[in-house]
Amino acid sequence: MSDKIYLILENGMVFEGKSFGAVGEVTGEIVFTTGMTGYLETLTDQSYHGQIVLQTFPLIGNYGVIPADFESDYIGVSAYIVKYPCQEPSNFRNEGNLDTFLKDKGIVGLSGIDTRAVTKIIREYGVMNGKITRQKPESVDFAEIKNYKIKNAVESVSTKEVIQFKADNPKYRVALLDFGLKRGIERELVKRGCDVWVFPYNATLSDIQSINPDGIMLSNGPGDPSDNPIIIKNLKEIIKSSIPIFGICLGHQLLALANGFKTHKLKYGHRGANQPVKDLLSGQVYISSQNHGYAVTNESIKSEVAELWFINVNDGTCEGIKYKNAPVMSVQYHPEACSGPLDTSFLFDKFLENAEGRKNAAR
Secondary structure, eight states: OOEEEEEEEEEEEEEEEEEBBBBOOOEEEEEEEEEEOOOHHHHHHHHHGTTTESSSEEEEEEEOOOOGGGGSSSSOSEEESEEESSSOOOTTTTOSSSHHHHHHHHHHHEESSSSSHHHHHHHOOOOEEEEEESSOGGGGGGGHHOOOOOOOOOHHHHHHHOOEEOOSSSOEEEEEEESSSSSHHHHHHTTEEEEEEEOOOOOOHHHOOOTOSEEEEEOOOOOOOGGGHHHHHHHHHHHTTTTEEEEEEEHHHHHHHHHHHHHHEEEEEEEEEEEEEEETOOOOOEEEEEEEEEEOGGGGGGGEEEEEEETTTTTEEEEEEEESSSSSESSSBBBTTTOOOOOTTTHHHHHHHHHHHHHHHHH
């Protein structure tokens, strides 16, 4: 953990730190997350595909590596930046330290830099690309850093085949479209009595109807939502089926695009476990876990099609939509919330109320 290594931002700023994790060079979009805990969920969240993640909380790794807490079988981040990685974690569930884990997974780590300073730069100037390298800063190609773009994000992280998860006492059949899903979504459905079929990102209405679902879930995932024309085209047909739909994060954004609304990139996004969201229908404020760099544009929501349901209390951006043309709802944040608050897990119950309504209508 003593090798000298640099973080070079596309605006020319350079931070010298120490290497941990795997040895290598990485170029990516740099984003920060404010969670004090949940670093294992962050590392294994596929929504971070193509991104270098910086933790604002200084000490990371103090409870070690706990595979049961992983959100997927793969590391989502391209590289990881922390102030102080803990080398001697303490937790009864611990199975190793962060440094060794990143080495085993081939993920480059950078420690010892002023993470607060980098965070302030991103907040002031917006999300930007960067490179972690051992090269001297003067020899780095800044054009390569500036021109980096995340490509084929959803296709890269989605399942390639249909996977089934069974509940002990099944009541519902749910099709879950995998855009880079977190295990927490599947877990919340199964514990509520859902048999879950996970479909690839490009599943069509015909594919989904093959299991005769009571409801359809659209998962979280990485990248710019507008980069997914195939999914958007498929969703336009899926919406017409009148099968209840619940979209989360990227799924929320793709639903909006399929209904003719617009999305935009946020200056530095919402990433952390303490984002306040307000239910405009009840006035209730909830604390939510979030990880997204894009948002649905409030003004683009057509009142004859849907209504703005939740907003972010900090900046007023769209955090949820309730549709009028079908039993469809979506939220920008994560109601499965691992790691994070459980304030909004009731939304899964609302989704299944819609599924129950469909079952009753079919009887």
